[in-house]
Amino acid sequence: MTWPELRQEPRPQPSLTQRPYLWLQGNWLFLSPEDLTESLRSLARGLPAVIRPPQGRPLSLDALGVDLPGEAGLEEALHSQVASCPGLGQDPTPPELWVQLLGPRGLLNVSPAEGAALLGLPPASFLRNLEALQAWADPPGLFARDLQECLLLQLRRLGRDPSDEATLLREGREDLEGGTLKHFCQVQDWDPGRLEAALAALRRLDPAPGRGLVPTRTVRPELSLLPGSDGSVDCRLLREHQPRVEWASDLPAGETDRRLRELLLHLGLRSRTLVRLGLALAHRQRAFLLDSAAPRAPLGLRTLSDDTGISPSTLSRCLNQTWAQTLRGTLPLAFLLARxxxxxxxxxxxxxxxxxxxxxxxxxxxxxxxxxxxxxxxxxxxxxxxxxxxxxxxxxxxxxxxxxxxxx
Known part of the structure; x- marks a missing residue:
């Protein structure tokens, strides 16, 4: 019996020209400029090179007011609290659905009727479960229907219900909102000192208990996608938000020269990939980026992956991490996707x-x-x-x- 000859074919190698992100040390596409600076300093240890941090001023994520897809926030912070709430009983509603009813301050952003419809619960069951979450969640004030209820929940947890500040919230809501506290004092027979003490106690409460659960983040826009002079979208790399590498003019040949060249090559590949990604997004979302009133064109990860040659999973992480200056403000690249x-x-x-x-x-x-x-x-x-x-x-x-x- 003659066995056929076995031949081991060479394994296909990935094309680095098509997928340059494979060259990047330590997934540099997923690093913020600050983390990239630290990674560069680690790799440049022992080399006659100086790594300069980004010179541009970072922007506060809270000030931008943008919800970053995939960013750890209230859903992650409150998932375990909602799941362990004893008052929910046998309610089969997933915990993340309850958290999705909250706005960035930790208050409900829907009415009780709408919340019950979205969760598929009878209105009475929704209100009963809502009260259980209000009594269980920490910090107090979460899951409140409005600011008044948020502050009252905090006073109740502090043992300050009843109190003058609780009375001011309940009986003087219209006067607080209308700025007619003098009328409230006349009705309640309060002197100015008693009113000021109640107001001081209210100022010590937190009107946005949900914000304390999400760590403050700063971001640096690395791309500029602004209208150009010829009516197109000008894609530009913002050098002021990139780390810089400085080295001596006369490098010794050998290992030192090779290591530095590799470091610069990887850094250049990262920048080139970000620009290529920005150009692809600028082409797909041209109308949205040029006209502040135009909607986003439908664009998914699969389409963008076909345009750039980068896998959808890699794109997802990179889009959430990279920010760009646009006509509509500083936005994460993920915002340019449209489901x-x-x-x-x-x-x-x-x-x-x-x-x-x-x-x-x-x-x-x-x-x-x-x-x-x-x-x-x-x-x-x-x-x-x-x-x-x-x-x-x-x-x-x-x-x-x-x-x-x-x-x-």
Whole structure:
């Protein structure tokens, strides 16, 4: 019996010209400029080179007011608290859905009726579970329906209910909002000193308990995607937000020269890849970047991966980490992606929001909007509730227990 000859074919090697990020030491595409500076200093140890940190001033993430996709925030910080809340009992609602009802301050950003509809709970069950979360969550004030309830929850946890400051919140809400505290003092027969003491106690409370759970972050925009003089989007690398490498003019040949050349090559490949990514986004989102009123074009990770030759998983991490200066302010590159419903890949969510607001003004019911857009009715209802749009009498009310669409 003759065995066939076995031949071991050479394994295909990845093309570094197509995927330059494979060259990068320590996943440099995922590093912030500060972390990249530390990585460069570690690699340059023993070399006649000086690593200069970025010179540009960093920007506060809180000041930018942008929600970064994938960024650790309230959902991660409160997941375990909601999951361990004893008052929820046998409620099967996933904890992350409760946290998604909160705004950045830790207060509900929907009405109780809308929250019950989004979670698929009866209104009575929703309110009962909400009160359990308010009593359990730490810091106190989380899951409040408004600022008044947030401060009252904090006073209750401090054992200051009843108290003068609690009375001021309950009985003097209209006077606090209208600036007519003199009228409140006359009705309650308070002297100015008693009022000032109650106000001082309220000022010591936290109107945004959720912000303390998310660490403050600063970011540095590394790309500029601003309108150019010829009507196109000018993609430019911001050198002031990049670490710099300085070295002596007469380097000794040999190992020292080779190490420094490799370091500069990797740094150059990172910059080139970021610019290529910026150019691809500028091409796909040209109208959005040139016109502050234009919506984002539908763009997913798979399409961007085909444009750049970078895997979707690598793109996802890089887009969340890299920031750019745009006509609309400083934004993460991930903001330039625009998801779309599976039934309508040509319709991005920005346009869908505008259409739903227009339908709200015209009093169109969800059924007619869904038929006109070619979407399931539950998809339209879900996004209308997410936007806080309440249907008119002509439009009818949302079906209780409506959940988010499976395809979106």
């Amino acid at each position: 779309s419903p599976r039934r309508r890949p040509d319709l991005d969510y920005d346009t869908l929001e505008a259409l739903l607001r227009d339908a709200q003004e015209k009093g169109l019911p969800d059924r007619r909007v869904a038929e006109a857009l070619g979407l399931p009715r539950r998809t339209v209802t879900y996004h209308r509730l997410r936007l806080g749009l309440v249907p008119s009498n002509r439009a009818g009310t949302a079906r209780p227990g409506a959940r988010g669409p499976h395809e979106s």
